[in-house]
Amino acid sequence: MTINEYNSSVTLYSDRVFRFVLKSIKDVHKAEDIVQDCYEKLWKNHENVSGEKVKAYLFTSAYHTMIDRIRKDKRSVYAEEIRIAEDSHEKSYSDLREILNEAVNKLPEIQRMVLLLRDYEGYSYQEIEELTNLNESQVKVYIYRARVFLKNYIGKPEAVI
Amino acid sequence: MFEIEKREEMKINRNNYESYFIDYLEGKLDVSLVDDFIEFLTSNPDLKEELSMFEPVSVEPENAVFGKKELLFKEKFDLESEFNHAAVANTEGDLSDTEKDAFDKYIAAHPEKKEELALYSQTKLVPDENIVFSKKNRLYKKTLAKTITLWGSRVAAVLVLAISVFLFIQRNESKNTISQEVATIEEKQPEKTTSILPENINQQQNTKLAEVKPGSGIKAERQKTPAKNIAGKPTEIQEIQNTTTQQEIARQPEETFAMINPKMASVELHQANLELETMYITIPENPNEERLLVDRVIEKTGIEKISLNKIAKAGLNLVTSISNEKFTYQTDKQGNVTEVNFDSRLLAFSIPTTSTRSNEVSGE
Numbered sequence: 001m002t003i004n005e006y007n008s009s010v011t012l013y014s015d016r017v018f019r020f021v022l023k024s025i026k027d028v029h030k031a032e033d034i035v036q037d038c039y040e041k042l043w044k045n046h047e048n049v050s051g052e053k054v055k056a057y058l059f060t061s062a063y064h065t066m067i068d069r070i071r072k073d074k075r076s077v078y079a080e081e082i083r084i085a086e087d088s089h090e091k092s093y094s095d096l097r098e099i100l101n102e103a104v105n106k107l108p109e110i111q112r113m114v115l116l117l118r119d120y121e122g123y124s125y126q127e128i129e130e131l132t133n134l135n136e137s138q139v140k141v142y143i144y145r146a147r148v149f150l151k152n153y154i155g156k157p158e159a160v161i
Numbered sequence: 162m163f164e165i166e167k168r169e170e171m172k173i174n175r176n177n178y179e180s181y182f183i184d185y186l187e188g189k190l191d192v193s194l195v196d197d198f199i200e201f202l203t204s205n206p207d208l209k210e211e212l213s214m215f216e217p218v219s220v221e222p223e224n225a226v227f228g229k230k231e232l233l234f235k236e237k238f239d240l241e242s243e244f245n246h247a248a249v250a251n252t253e254g255d256l257s258d259t260e261k262d263a264f265d266k267y268i269a270a271h272p273e274k275k276e277e278l279a280l281y282s283q284t285k286l287v288p289d290e291n292i293v294f295s296k297k298n299r300l301y302k303k304t305l306a307k308t309i310t311l312w313g314s315r316v317a318a319v320l321v322l323a324i325s326v327f328l329f330i331q332r333n334e335s336k337n338t339i340s341q342e343v344a345t346i347e348e349k350q351p352e353k354t355t356s357i358l359p360e361n362i363n364q365q366q367n368t369k370l371a372e373v374k375p376g377s378g379i380k381a382e383r384q385k386t387p388a389k390n391i392a393g394k395p396t397e398i399q400e401i402q403n404t405t406t407q408q409e410i411a412r413q414p415e416e417t418f419a420m421i422n423p424k425m426a427s428v429e430l431h432q433a434n435l436e437l438e439t440m441y442i443t444i445p446e447n448p449n450e451e452r453l454l455v456d457r458v459i460e461k462t463g464i465e466k467i468s469l470n471k472i473a474k475a476g477l478n479l480v481t482s483i484s485n486e487k488f489t490y491q492t493d494k495q496g497n498v499t500e501v502n503f504d505s506r507l508l509a510f511s512i513p514t515t516s517t518r519s520n521e522v523s524g525e
Contacts, residue, residue, distance in 0.1 A: 003302050003304050004304075006302055007301050007302060010300040010301055014294040014297055015292070015293045015294050016288070017294075018292065018293070018294035019288050019292050022292060023286075023288075032294070032296060035294055035296075035300075036296070036299060036300065043302065096283065100283065100286070104286065115286065116286060118253075119285055119286035119287070120286060120288045143249070143253065144246065146284075147248075147249045147252060147281060147284050148245050148249065150284035151248075151277070151280045151281050151283075151284050154280055154283060154284070155277070155280050
């Protein structure tokens with residue numbers, strides 16, 4: 001991978017990786033850090049990564065970095081308090097998109113990440129399997145559960161706790 | 162068994178005979194009880210008559226049919242789990258052709274499910290294009306050539322700034338010096354007018370006609386004032402009257418034009434008799450190949466890519482990197498700088514540039 005290919009990957013994919021990470025972890029500063037970490041890793045390994053696989057490399061790296069951070073954060077009480085504070089802002093939206101956004105935020109992290117990979121980037125089950133190291137049936141189950149949850153939420157948000 | 166044992170204990174009598182009657186009519190009366198039952202009937206002829214009244218009573222089954230069976234039939238997709246699976250698979254595009262047909266038929270037959278299916282299609286997440294990663298500049302790696310051009314642009318930006326500051330200062334200084342220079346010119350002018358001889362004046366005017374400038378008229382006017390001053394002195398009045406050339410000095414521009422016009426009219430044209438030669442113009446076969454050297458130089462050096470906007474951006478990038486990205490700027494789709502931001506722990510502000518303001522105003 002050349003410098004030009006690396007730089008074009010910044011232009012092409014940094015926004016998309018950022019959206020994926022930001023939507024997954026809902027923290028701008030952490031999301032920015034993760035995107036920078038991913039590109040640092042890419043640059044360190046740029047000689048081993050071909051231009052065709054840059055996007056997959058970045059998303060794989062982002063996914064696993066997030067999983068690590070989420071595990072660390074879950075050990076922290078402070079992080080839990082933030083989550084509760086964020087959740088307390090619910091029920092102030094009326095627009096469908098915002099209700100859907102709220103519903104997405106309530107999904108378990110892995111379901112949300114898998115769904116984002118599917119919807120935002122249009123990855124197939126097999127590609128998501130490779131990115132996340134989950135098996136295909138797990139990927140399908142996560143997507144299925146996430147869709148049913150979202151459908152129920154936007155259908156009658158007050159009924160879903 | 163329990164009943165039989167009970168009945169064995171409790172023989173048929175007028176209080177419990179109904180159950181014996183029903184068993185008898187349905188043919189379920191136990192064989193062991195038949196003798197007692199007959200004995201009871203013979204001893205109670207009124208009840209025997211009552212039993213005979215029951216015998217012909219029988220209900221014929223009607224051929225009535227429940228016509229809404231289809232409402233009760235259950236299909237595969239009536240199971241919530243099956244419907245959800247199919248709806249999700251439909252949203253994901255995972256249904257095979259046959260499954261898709263079956264599911265579409267089911268939806269067509271159950272309009273109430275359409276809304277539910279529509280909700281599934283609304284669960285498709287769409288990325289917000291407005292969310293962008295603002296720190297791309299930190300990620301880009303620069304090649305040697307780019308580094309040189311970057312620093313070149315930065316130096317250019319600094320030079321442009323320095324030159325503009327220098328010119329500004331210079332301009333302020335020159336305003337002060339100009340007023341002094343004017344004063345010195347006024348003092349020297351009388352000397353010049355007295356030293357110019359009338360004969361020389363005509364020659365000079367003829368030769369330097371092409372050099373006559375708008376300012377020369379002012380000089381002529383300025384020369385009038387010393388003449389008036391001279392006329393004010395009685396000793397010099399005669400000299401001035403004798404030499405009419407002094408008056409010519411005061412009227413320089415008008416007289417010189419009057420002398421030249423006749424000369425210009427006397428020019429003879431000899432070329433009119435010459436035969437015109439045929440002129441050939443060669444048109445290149447491919448006009449695109451005819452390019453000026455300047456264009457090629459511009460293309461090779463990439464000078465055309467350098468613009469004031471790029472130089473300005475290079476300067477802003479330099480400030481950004483020096484300030485450890487506390488100072489940043491935003492650009493629009495055309496690459497024009499729209500906003501300048503400063504964000505530190507103590508102070509943060511954002512200044513929209515004038516162009517965006519005008520755009521906003523025009524947009525409103």
